[in-house]
Amino acid sequence: MNIKNIIQCRIGFFAALLAIIIIIYPLGYSLTDYAIANDRAEAQPFLERTAPEITDCVEDTIYMRYHHWELLGKIREEIVRYGKRGDVSLDTCKKCHTSRVKFCNKCHDAISMTPDCFGCHYYP
Amino acid sequence: MEIIFEKLEGKSLAYRMAMLVFAAFAVGGLISTWIVIEKGICVTGMTNRVPWGLQIVMAIYYIGLSAGSLVISGLYGVFGKQEYKPFARIAVWIAMLFLIAGMLSILTDQGRMDRVFVEPFVHFNLQSMFSINPILYSGHIFICVVYLWALFTERKRFTTIIATIAFGWAFCVHSGTGAIFGFGARVLYESPLLPVSFVTAAMASGTALMILLIVGLFKITKRYLDDRLILWLGQFLAVCILVVVYFLFIENAYRAYVVELRPAAMYYLFEGLHSILFWVGLILIGCVIPMFILFRKKTGQTIKWIVFASSLVVFGVICERYVIVLPGLTHPQEILTGMHITQSAIQEGVANYTISLAEIAQALGVFGVIGFLFLWGMKFFKLMPTEAVIYDQIGMIKRNEYQKRREAKSIKSSE
Amino acid sequence: MDRRDFMKMTGGTILAVSSGTYAFQFLVASGRSVSGDNIAAGTVRWGMVIDLNKCIEGCTACLDACRTENNVAFHGDNRWDVHWIRKVKAEQKIGTESKEKSILLLCNHCDKPPCAQVCPVQATYKRNDGIVIVDHHRCIGCRYCMIACPYNARYFNMKDSEHWQNEERPKRSHGVAEACTLCAHRLDTGRQPACVEACNNTGAGVLFVGNLNDSDSEVSQLIADRPTKRLREELGTEPKVHYIGL
Ligand code: SF4
Numbered sequence: 001m002n003i004k005n006i007i008q009c010r011i012g013f014f015a016a017l018l019a020i021i022i023i024i025y026p027l028g029y030s031l032t033d034y035a036i037a038n039d040r041a042e043a044q045p046f047l048e049r050t051a052p053e054i055t056d057c058v059e060d061t062i063y064m065r066y067h068h069w070e071l072l073g074k075i076r077e078e079i080v081r082y083g084k085r086g087d088v089s090l091d092t093c094k095k096c097h098t099s100r101v102k103f104c105n106k107c108h109d110a111i112s113m114t115p116d117c118f119g120c121h122y123y124p
Numbered sequence: 125m126e127i128i129f130e131k132l133e134g135k136s137l138a139y140r141m142a143m144l145v146f147a148a149f150a151v152g153g154l155i156s157t158w159i160v161i162e163k164g165i166c167v168t169g170m171t172n173r174v175p176w177g178l179q180i181v182m183a184i185y186y187i188g189l190s191a192g193s194l195v196i197s198g199l200y201g202v203f204g205k206q207e208y209k210p211f212a213r214i215a216v217w218i219a220m221l222f223l224i225a226g227m228l229s230i231l232t233d234q235g236r237m238d239r240v241f242v243e244p245f246v247h248f249n250l251q252s253m254f255s256i257n258p259i260l261y262s263g264h265i266f267i268c269v270v271y272l273w274a275l276f277t278e279r280k281r282f283t284t285i286i287a288t289i290a291f292g293w294a295f296c297v298h299s300g301t302g303a304i305f306g307f308g309a310r311v312l313y314e315s316p317l318l319p320v321s322f323v324t325a326a327m328a329s330g331t332a333l334m335i336l337l338i339v340g341l342f343k344i345t346k347r348y349l350d351d352r353l354i355l356w357l358g359q360f361l362a363v364c365i366l367v368v369v370y371f372l373f374i375e376n377a378y379r380a381y382v383v384e385l386r387p388a389a390m391y392y393l394f395e396g397l398h399s400i401l402f403w404v405g406l407i408l409i410g411c412v413i414p415m416f417i418l419f420r421k422k423t424g425q426t427i428k429w430i431v432f433a434s435s436l437v438v439f440g441v442i443c444e445r446y447v448i449v450l451p452g453l454t455h456p457q458e459i460l461t462g463m464h465i466t467q468s469a470i471q472e473g474v475a476n477y478t479i480s481l482a483e484i485a486q487a488l489g490v491f492g493v494i495g496f497l498f499l500w501g502m503k504f505f506k507l508m509p510t511e512a513v514i515y516d517q518i519g520m521i522k523r524n525e526y527q528k529r530r531e532a533k534s535i536k537s538s539e
Numbered sequence: 540m541d542r543r544d545f546m547k548m549t550g551g552t553i554l555a556v557s558s559g560t561y562a563f564q565f566l567v568a569s570g571r572s573v574s575g576d577n578i579a580a581g582t583v584r585w586g587m588v589i590d591l592n593k594c595i596e597g598c599t600a601c602l603d604a605c606r607t608e609n610n611v612a613f614h615g616d617n618r619w620d621v622h623w624i625r626k627v628k629a630e631q632k633i634g635t636e637s638k639e640k641s642i643l644l645l646c647n648h649c650d651k652p653p654c655a656q657v658c659p660v661q662a663t664y665k666r667n668d669g670i671v672i673v674d675h676h677r678c679i680g681c682r683y684c685m686i687a688c689p690y691n692a693r694y695f696n697m698k699d700s701e702h703w704q705n706e707e708r709p710k711r712s713h714g715v716a717e718a719c720t721l722c723a724h725r726l727d728t729g730r731q732p733a734c735v736e737a738c739n740n741t742g743a744g745v746l747f748v749g750n751l752n753d754s755d756s757e758v759s760q761l762i763a764d765r766p767t768k769r770l771r772e773e774l775g776t777e778p779k780v781h782y783i784g785l
Pocket of ligand 1: 647
């Protein structure tokens with residue numbers, strides 16, 4: 001059996017493999033980048049305390065780092081759909097993390113992700 | 125006798141050129157869709173007064189074609205007409221592709237295409253026709269795939285079952301599409317008759333398209349096609365058109381008769397560009413001339429005339445879709461009862477809609493994608509019958525004559 | 540492996556992946572659901588009363604206030620402009636004295652909103668306090684609501700708006716539909732909508748917003764005392780914007 005035959009026999013297998021790789025490629029890409037981003041010096045988030053009365057974030061750092069989108073999504077759901085305007089919103093973030101370029105974009109750029117938020121919500 | 129299906133060679137110049145043209149259309153559509161995504165709907169001709177345009181027209185047109193061509197395959201699958209077996213596979217394949225075309229048209233029409241794949245499935249609204257229809261559509265595609273599989277594997281009983289399901293489903297699909305408009309709030313949309321007339325128009329356009337396609341394919345690939353098959357389809361088409369005209373008449377007569385709706389009916393029938401499309405495009409070109417051709421003994425029994433009539437119908441039904449969608453939107457809604465607005469910041473009164481280049485490119489793009497897929501499928505799957513014969517005495521005699529002629533010709537050319 | 544098996548395998552893979560994705564989406568969606576409303580149904584029902592007799596000719600205070608408060612897009616082209624509230628001039632079709640009237644038109648926050656009924660993703664919905672609102676995070680831009688609304692009160696963001704007049708409030712990306720929200724963000728925090736505030740500042744006092752369920756509120760009193768009309772009541776959408784002197 002020559003090499004051509006082998007390739008022909010396995011063509012389905014290769015195609016399936018290729019499909020799977022294509023499907024999971026972006027996921028793996030962002031995951032590895034995510035891990036790298038956590039170590040990079042330039043990806044360290046920037047913090048500026050303009051409101052001295054606030055000493056702590058609404059949740060702890062690790063939670064915020066890995067789940068802040070979930071929290072924001074939940075708050076969004078409560079505000080937009082149920083009118084529950086509590087004391088936490090996207091504006092709360094602005095109080096300490098005053099700059100999007102220096103804070104949000106650090107990680108977002110590193111993992112090449114563009115959230116939809118800032119097209120409509122003002123965040124300097 | 126066994127009917128042998130085969131793949132197309134796909135090496136001829138015509139095939140390659142067609143592929144190239146379709147691919148070019150598809151690329152054009154992709155580019156214009158990208159522009160729409162980047163810049164917003166403002167590059168199309170749609171405005172705040174006329175929020176739906178050519179893409180929706182084409183979407184319902186494609187879905188109609190899909191439902192209609194499934195009817196042709198149903199002739200074999202449901203009603204057991206053996207002589208139509210050669211066309212069954214092509215018909216189902218076309219039905220599937222045109223439904224995909226309809227969904228593509230709707231998809232490229234959305235403002236936020238990125239959300240279309242998630243939100244409608246997660247947040248389902250049972251009250252919305254727009255929410256129910258995607259289920260019908262995707263179910264239709266799925267049924268078509270199963271149907272094709274049944275046809276390919278030659279399962280007799282299963283084919284009948286799935287064909288019956290597909291037949292019924294196609295009716296649901298198209299009634300549902302009609303219900304998007306028929307159950308709407310606009311004066312010119314609101315009509316319980318609309319879903320039904322949608323189905324009839326779909327049958328007419330689907331049959332016409334299948335006639336065009338079958339005759340064209342058999343001619344280009346030089347296969348034998350028994351005339352009587354097409355003649356019967358021609359008569360079927362004529363009856364379909366008759367029903368369409370009947371529904372159109374009832375609908376408009378109702379509107380013109382009821383005092384409340386009379387201004388709207390007058391607007392629909394006699395004002396603006398759409399009334400020209402209605403009278404010339406739909407009534408004259410789409411209905412009267414084809415019916416005249418098909419019902420007349422002399423012309424109704426000639427393939428050439430039937431093909432001509434079918435192409436007229438295919439065009440006429442586009443006009444029909446246009447005059448369903450757009451007049452209803454451009455017709456002003458009466459917001460203030462008994463008053464007329466003299467000054468406003470938006471377009472009041474009759475709104476105008478001009479088809480823009482971007483929309484045409486998108487519509488052609490969808491067509492290109494589907495054409496490309498169709499030709500590719502013809503090469504990849506065994507869709508094309510070697511011949512379409514009616515196995516009775518006359519049919520066999522005719523076929524043998526044809527073969528003799530072919531042989532004589534080939535001998536001649538080889539000399 | 541021949542082509543048949545290849546097809547089977549690819550088909551199987553696609554099926555598995557897509558069904559997995561959907562299952563995942565449903566799981567995520569169920570995990571994220573937020574329950575509980577700010578107000579129990581039936582306690583508050585926001586409504587509006589517009590006293591057209593007092594409306595000043597040529598005044599655009601409420602329109603401007605709405606535009607700046609909510610970053611409503613304005614492009615200077617009547618095909619794409621968005622108007623949450625707009626002022627039209629209209630005259631009676633029949634009648635001896637044909638006096639032109641200025642009429643304010645806005646979303647009526649129908650009690651039975653056809654726009655919410657047809658929304659395929661439940662982006663348009665009626666809150667428990669009766670405000671009909673669009674969730675712009677969810678809207679897919681199908682524009683079915685614009686077709687269903689009998690008042691032409693819905694608008695579509697055909698284009699991105701460049702100006703960001705009020706940085707506190709979001710603007711909208713292109714590709715989503717929108718309409719008046721009755722300034723729900725203000726009502727939730729106990730303030731009056733921007734248009735009402737602006738109108739009161741000019742001293743005209745045309746617009747009133749209040750609780751229709753509370754018979755002591757200003758709007759209920761006005762509706763009880765004065766002859767009011769709603770737009771196209773015969774449709775059965777039960778609009779909550781009442782006009783005096785239409
Ligand atoms: S006025 Fe139109 S947009 Fe407002 S709630 Fe009624 S139907 Fe919906």
